[in-house]
Amino acid sequence: MPENLELCSKDSRDQNKLIHQLEQQLSIITRLLYTTSVSGVELDRSVLPYIANDIVFKDPWQEGGNKHLYRVGMKGFHNMFHFTFDTFQLNVKLNDDQKTGRCIVDGIMNVNQFSWIYSYPLRSILVYEFRLLNSQTVDVPQFEIFRHEEMWSLADMIDAIPIVGWLYKNIFRRGYQSALNILITTIISMIELIT
Numbered sequence: 001m002p003e004n005l006e007l008c009s010k011d012s013r014d015q016n017k018l019i020h021q022l023e024q025q026l027s028i029i030t031r032l033l034y035t036t037s038v039s040g041v042e043l044d045r046s047v048l049p050y051i052a053n054d055i056v057f058k059d060p061w062q063e064g065g066n067k068h069l070y071r072v073g074m075k076g077f078h079n080m081f082h083f084t085f086d087t088f089q090l091n092v093k094l095n096d097d098q099k100t101g102r103c104i105v106d107g108i109m110n111v112n113q114f115s116w117i118y119s120y121p122l123r124s125i126l127v128y129e130f131r132l133l134n135s136q137t138v139d140v141p142q143f144e145i146f147r148h149e150e151m152w153s154l155a156d157m158i159d160a161i162p163i164v165g166w167l168y169k170n171i172f173r174r175g176y177q178s179a180l181n182i183l184i185t186t187i188i189s190m191i192e193l194i195t
Helices: 003-033 040-046 067-080 154-160 164-194
Strands: 051-059 062-064 083-094 100-114 118-132 143-151
Touching (some): 003 083, 003 100, 040 067, 118 154
Antiparallel strands (some): 051 062, 083 100, 100 118, 118 143
16 A cells, blocks of 8 residues: 555544544533533533633523633533433534534433423534644543533423413414514505505
8 A cells, every 4th residue: 555545544543533532522521511410529520621711602591701600600500400411413523724623412401490390302402612732642632622502492492381381382472473463564554655
């Protein structure tokens, strides 16, 4: 086999191994972050080392942060809510620079706040953007997450709350739709009068 093909083959094997190891570690991080029975001590020990000082966290309600605020939010989240996360699929891709990458996790956040009454499955997509700290070796990948984003539908969440969801779906949405129809009809009528 020509020398450059051997190097290509070795590079490809190394990259596949690196991606596999990153997928495993990011799967563990996701499980720890989204299983609220995990202790704060365990989060500090097993998740915080992978969080960059300049991390930005974003979800439909908020955006911002740094490592200190992320840690406070992570622990507060675990103290206030009860849920688990079921991963359907997880994929890691390195960017062209081979120094940064993205992990996308597709799954269900099982909100168990009132599990004795109701457990709500919230469809969620998580995105971690990370930078490699030792891109020269694939033995033990070292990386830090500099952006963590949760994507889920606030409307779906409200819709699923018993009683509140019914009010949202049957009164608010219909009322909003009727008001919007009246507004559009009025504007069209005014435009027709002017022209």
